[in-house]
Amino acid sequence: QVQLQESGPGLVKPSETLSLTCTVSDGSISSYYWSWIRQPPGKGLEWIGYVYYSGSTNYNPSLKSRVTTSIDTSRNQFSLKLSSVTATDTAVYYCAGGDYAEYFQHWGQGSLVTVSS
Amino acid sequence: QSALTQPRSVSGSPGQSVTISCTGTSSDVGVYNYVSWYQQHPGKAPKLMIYDVNKRPSGVPDRFSGSKSRNTASLTISGLQPEDEADYYCCSYADNYVIFGGGTNLTVL
Numbered sequence: 001q002v003q004l005q006e007s008g009p010g011l012v013k014p015s016e017t018l019s020l021t022c023t024v025s026d027g028s029i030s031s032y033y034w035s036w037i038r039q040p041p042g043k044g045l046e047w048i049g050y051v052y053y054s055g056s057t058n059y060n061p062s063l064k065s066r067v068t069t070s071i072d073t074s075r076n077q078f079s080l081k082l083s084s085v086t087a088t089d090t091a092v093y094y095c096a097g098g099d100y101a102e103y104f105q106h107w108g109q110g111s112l113v114t115v116s117s
Numbered sequence: 118q119s120a121l122t123q124p125r126s127v128s129g130s131p132g133q134s135v136t137i138s139c140t141g142t143s144s145d146v147g148v149y150n151y152v153s154w155y156q157q158h159p160g161k162a163p164k165l166m167i168y169d170v171n172k173r174p175s176g177v178p179d180r181f182s183g184s185k186s187r188n189t190a191s192l193t194i195s196g197l198q199p200e201d202e203a204d205y206y207c208c209s210y211a212d213n214y215v216i217f218g219g220g221t222n223l224t225v226l
Contacts, residue, residue: 035215102151107163
């Protein structure tokens with residue numbers, strides 16, 4: 001069973017860059033599409049974007065100007081950077097993986113990131 | 118792009134069936150057979166229940182089924198059990214990105 005674990009700061013200041021990393025436990029980093037999905041407190045899910053093991057990426061059009069995803073297959077990790085954050089970026093951020101980009105079979109436990117000064 | 122439309126809440130008694138709808142447009146649900154459904158219990162990560170409209174991942178009970186007609190997808194849960202009480206989200210591929218529904222809270226009475 002693929003296990004995912006998010007890591008990164010839980011508090012980010014407004015206008016700064018949010019950075020998260022997801023570690024894939026079993027070496028299957030080259031097998032799936034790896035996505036980031038977020039959920040503001042008490043609200044629904046929002047897809048942020050994905051990175052494939054080849055390095056190809058795709059992003060939510062509403063966030064595209066601020067998002068970068070990358071992958072390091074040697075470390076079994078993929079990462080998210082979201083720039084110029086505001087309070088509306090406060091959310092639980094999930095990393096997830098799937099056979100295809102459009103669904104998500106494996107999920108991390110989620111990492112709460114709060115944007116506040 | 119707007120979120121897919123789901124009812125805010127549905128309810129049913131143990132043993133009954135419930136259906137949750139997910140309405141999109143001709144740019145997402147209506148044109149792609151890439152609809153998935155997720156179950157989320159409070160404080161937990163979502164779990165994939167249905168993908169490609171009506172396929173179940175290994176381990177998901179066959180009480181869960183999915184369908185689609187034109188721009189609306191549906192998740193049906195038959196033989197409701199107390200542990201089915203959760204939030205449910207639909208999701209669709211849409212012209213090179215992915216869009217979720219707003220979520221439906223299922224109460225098992």
